[in-house]
Amino acid sequence: QVGADILGGYNASGSINYSSGKIESYLNVGYRQRKSEGKDNTDRINLDDQGNPVSYLNQKGWNDRDGGSLFTRAGLTLHLTQTDHIGIEGFGHFGNRNSNNTIRYESDVPSSFTSSERISDSDNSSKGGNINLDYKHEFSESSNLVARASWDLWVSDGTSTYKQHSLYPENKETSSWQKQESDNRSQSWEFQADYVNQFTEESKLEAGYKGTLSSQKSPVETYSGETETTADFDELLYNKYSYDRNIQALYATFSTKVNNFGLQLGLRGEYTDTETKSLGYGETEATAIPYKDDYFSLFPSLFLSYSLPKNHEIQVNYTRRISRPRGWQLNPFMNMTDSLNISFGNPYLSPEYSNSFELNYIKTWEKHTLSVSTYYRNTDDVIQRIRYREGDVMKSTSANITQSSSAGAEIVAKNKLLKFLDFTTTLNFYYNELEGFSYLPAGADTPVTGERDDNFSWTGKIIANAMLPYAISLQATGSYNSKQIIAQGHREASYRLDLGARKFFFDRKINLSISVQDILNSRSWHSITSGNGFKQDSDSWRKGGVFRFTLSYNFGNMKASKQKQQRPSEEMNMMEEEF
Numbered sequence: 001q002v003g004a005d006i007l008g009g010y011n012a013s014g015s016i017n018y019s020s021g022k023i024e025s026y027l028n029v030g031y032r033q034r035k036s037e038g039k040d041n042t043d044r045i046n047l048d049d050q051g052n053p054v055s056y057l058n059q060k061g062w063n064d065r066d067g068g069s070l071f072t073r074a075g076l077t078l079h080l081t082q083t084d085h086i087g088i089e090g091f092g093h094f095g096n097r098n099s100n101n102t103i104r105y106e107s108d109v110p111s112s113f114t115s116s117e118r119i120s121d122s123d124n125s126s127k128g129g130n131i132n133l134d135y136k137h138e139f140s141e142s143s144n145l146v147a148r149a150s151w152d153l154w155v156s157d158g159t160s161t162y163k164q165h166s167l168y169p170e171n172k173e174t175s176s177w178q179k180q181e182s183d184n185r186s187q188s189w190e191f192q193a194d195y196v197n198q199f200t201e202e203s204k205l206e207a208g209y210k211g212t213l214s215s216q217k218s219p220v221e222t223y224s225g226e227t228e229t230t231a232d233f234d235e236l237l238y239n240k241y242s243y244d245r246n247i248q249a250l251y252a253t254f255s256t257k258v259n260n261f262g263l264q265l266g267l268r269g270e271y272t273d274t275e276t277k278s279l280g281y282g283e284t285e286a287t288a289i290p291y292k293d294d295y296f297s298l299f300p301s302l303f304l305s306y307s308l309p310k311n312h313e314i315q316v317n318y319t320r321r322i323s324r325p326r327g328w329q330l331n332p333f334m335n336m337t338d339s340l341n342i343s344f345g346n347p348y349l350s351p352e353y354s355n356s357f358e359l360n361y362i363k364t365w366e367k368h369t370l371s372v373s374t375y376y377r378n379t380d381d382v383i384q385r386i387r388y389r390e391g392d393v394m395k396s397t398s399a400n401i402t403q404s405s406s407a408g409a410e411i412v413a414k415n416k417l418l419k420f421l422d423f424t425t426t427l428n429f430y431y432n433e434l435e436g437f438s439y440l441p442a443g444a445d446t447p448v449t450g451e452r453d454d455n456f457s458w459t460g461k462i463i464a465n466a467m468l469p470y471a472i473s474l475q476a477t478g479s480y481n482s483k484q485i486i487a488q489g490h491r492e493a494s495y496r497l498d499l500g501a502r503k504f505f506f507d508r509k510i511n512l513s514i515s516v517q518d519i520l521n522s523r524s525w526h527s528i529t530s531g532n533g534f535k536q537d538s539d540s541w542r543k544g545g546v547f548r549f550t551l552s553y554n555f556g557n558m559k560a561s562k563q564k565q566q567r568p569s570e571e572m573n574m575m576e577e578e579f
Contacts, residue, residue, distance in 0.1 A: 003550035007035040007543070008066075017556075024077040035066040037543040042341065044394065044536045046109065055110065057340065057392065061103040069095030069126075083138040092129035098122065101337050109392055113174075116166035120337045128154035142198035149191050156184040162336060177231055179223045180336065186327070188214035202257040209250050216243045220333050235281040241332055241347065246273040253301075262305035270322070271296045276347040278332050291348055297322060315360035325349040325383055329398045343396045350400050354379040367416040378405040384487035386439060388448045389533045401437040401450065401487055406430050424463045431456050434485055446532055450488050457482045471504035489529030495522055496544075511552050518544025 004010040013030025040061040048054050070093070077087035101120040107113060130152040138144045162178040194208040219240040225231030253266035273294040277285070304316045331345040358375045381400040388395055408430025416422040433454040440447040459481045466474040480495040500515040521544035529536050 001030075001550065001552040003548060005035075005546050005548040007037065007546055009034045009548075022079050024079075026073070026075050028073040029071075031068065031070050033066070033068045035064070037062075037064045039063075039541045040103075040539070042536060042538045044534055046389070047533050047535065055108050057105065057107040057109060059103055059105045059338070059340070061101060061338070063099060063101040065097065065099040067095060067097035069093055071095075077134075085134075085136045085138075087132075087134040087136075089132040089134070090129065091131075094127045096126070097124045103338055105340065107392075112392055113166035113168050116164060118162060118164040118339055120160060120162050122158060122160040122337075124156060124158035126154070126156040128152070128156075143196065145193065145195050147193045150189070152186075152188045152190070154184075154186045156182075158182045158184075160337070162339070164339060175226055177225055177228050178234075178336065179228075179231065180220060180237070181222075182218065182220045182333065184216070184218045186214065186216040188212060204255050205252070206254075207250075207252040210247075211249070212245070212247045214245045216327060216331075217241070218331050218333060237334065237336075238281040239332055239334075240277075240279040240283075242277045243327075243330055243347065244275045247271070255303075260307040262303075262307075264301070264303040266301040268299040268301075269296070270299070272351075276330070278347050293350070297353070311364040313362040315358070315362070317356070317358040317360070319356050321354050321356070323352040323354070323383075325351065325398065329383065340392060341394045341396070346398050349383060349398060350381050352379050352381050352383055352400075369412075369414040371410075371412040373410045373412075374408070375410070376405070376407045379403065382434070386441070386448045386450075386487055387529055387531055387534075387536070388441060388444060388446070389531070390444070394534070394536070395441070395444075397441060399439050399441070399448075401439050401448075402435045404432065404434050406432040420467045422465050426461045427458065428460070429456075429458045432485060434487065437487070448488075448531060450531075453485045453490075455483065455485050455490070457484050471508070473502045475500045486527065486529070488531050489527060492526035492528070494524060494526070496520070497522075509554050511554075513550045513552075515548045515550075517546045517548065518542075521545050 001014070002010075002012045009032075011030065011032040013028060013032075015026065015028040017026045018024070040059075040063070042059050044057045045053050046055045046057065072092050073090070075087065075089040077085060079085050099120075099122045101122075103118045103120075105113070105116040105118075107115075130150055132148060132150040134146065134148045136144060136146045158181070160180045160182075162176075162180075164176045166174050168174070190210070190212045192208065192210045194206065197205045199205065217240075220238065222234040222237035223231040224234040224237070247270060249268060249270040251266065251268035253264060255262070255264040257263070271294070274292065276291040277288050279285070279288050299320045299322065301319045302317065306314050308314065325346075329345050330347050330349055332347055334342055334344045336342055354377055356375060356377045358373055360371065360373045363370045380403050382402050382404045383398055384401050385396055386399050386401060408428060410429075411425075411427045413425045414422070415425075431454065434450070434452065436450055436452040438447045438449045459479070461477070461479040464474075464476045468474065477498045477500075478496070480493070482493045484491045496518050497520050498515065498517055499519055500513065502511055502513040504511045523544050524539055524541040526539045527537075529538070
């Protein structure tokens with residue numbers, strides 16, 4: 001398979017699969033080069049204690065990113081006996097990422113510059129992978145045990161330089177230079193066992209255990225000065241961060257069906273133990289006081305269903321879930337790409353807990369399916385981004401600030417209108433509420449506060465597929481998100497349209513696909529926020545209208561079974577999201 005896009009990105013990969021009575025195996029090797037462009041605009045009004053405007057700070061930014069990655073996946077399954085199977089899977093990745101960012105400021109803040117330009121260059125390298133070992137034993141056709149052990153390692157090193165030149169009143173000029181070096185290491189072990197017993201055609205028991213041990217270390221060093229030759233080690237911007245987490249979980253689920261009535265009852269118990277250390281300059285592992293947190297949580301679930309005549313079905317569901325903060329939200333590393341808008345993580349974040357109640361109705365016809373769901377959800381310890389001023393600098397971090405609740409209805413319709421045309425339509429209408437909050441960030445003098453806020457929002461998505469003669473298929477995907485509330489403000493509405501086409505050749509052995517990502521060039525994130533001493537309007541845009549071309553050639557025995565692809569790690573997902 002080979003592919004390219006009009007921004008200069010390209011990819012190439014090859015896969016081979018082999019299957020026999022005793023062995024199933026696969027190997028995949030590929031390389032991908034990605035590029036992206038974007039713009040960021042922020043207009044800020046600074047306010048006095050009475051809320052009156054006293055000054056402004058406006059900025060415009062341009063950025064481009066590119067990165068390449070070489071990856072390989074391989075897997076082997078041995079069928080030792082009719083009932084015993086062992087498998088090993090591996091994934092490896094070697095990559096780099098470069099980004100260039102230019103920001104231009106204009107301001108009338110007293111005793112500050114009138115204009116300034118900041119240029120940032122970042123170079124990052126990454127490597128890592130994981131290994132999985134699986135064992136499956138089949139007690140019978142309806143009962144089996146699957147055990148898995150996996151090890152994951154990720155290493156990422158980066159160097160960023162920042163050059164800024166500022167013009168003050170009376171033609172005064174200043175310059176600054178900074179270099180920041182980071183060295184990220186993360187490692188995890190995961191052990192899992194799942195047991196399934198299908199008692200009857202309608203009754204089944206599932207039970208299992210999952211344990212995860214993870215460790216992350218992220219030291220950062222910074223050098224500051226007027227020029228590169230005069231820069232010295234900056235003690236105030238030194239940080240050595242470590243995060244260890246141990247999660248142990250047990251679960252059991254029982255499902256059955258009696259006549260038209262269906263029941264699924266589940267319970268999962270989790271024990272989590274975390275330890276965080278954030279060392280400043282001069283602190284050592286022995287003198288630093290770690291932040292420790294351990295907790296036990298239960299997550300029940302209940303699914304009830306009742307089948308009515310003529311393919312009608314009603315479902316009632318309850319679930320309790322947990323959403324843990326991600327690595328970048330916890331890491332106190334200060335992103336200084338924008339010297340007047342500095343973002344950093346919060347190592348003391350707690351997980352979010354949510355309860356969800358749903359009532360669903362499903363109707364099936366020969367060529368149509370309709371699903372209508374009403375729901376109510378509430379979430380405690382909601383994680384949101386917050387912003388606050390320190391002098392001329394706007395700082396942002398994540399915090400458990402409040403509780404939220406939402407109630408709404410979701411409609412999903414699948415329609416085959418003609419022999420060659422089908423639509424999938426999803427509409428979600430909901431009322432959302434965020435409670436008020438008061439939060440004092442570490443090192444800040446004044447708490448960040450937010451008033452209670454609520455609004456009615458809706459989202460929509462339509463996927464249209466058309467199968468044309470000569471083995472040609474078309475797809476169009478359109479989505480819309482209305483205005484949504486966030487901490488300290490709201491996010492404006494957004495929309496997007498993607499198009500794609502595929503053509504098969506030579507008995508489907510060769511296929512060519514062409515796609516256009518965001519053909520309307522509308523992919524942006526526009527937010528309006530306010531807080532103590534400021535009002536801010538921010539808009540980030542990523543270049544759309546990107547054409548991509550992919551050509552694939554398949555040969556050999558296409559009926560051979562294919563191994564599942566290796567799950568990417570969280571760090572790999574983060575790298576993809578940054579593009």
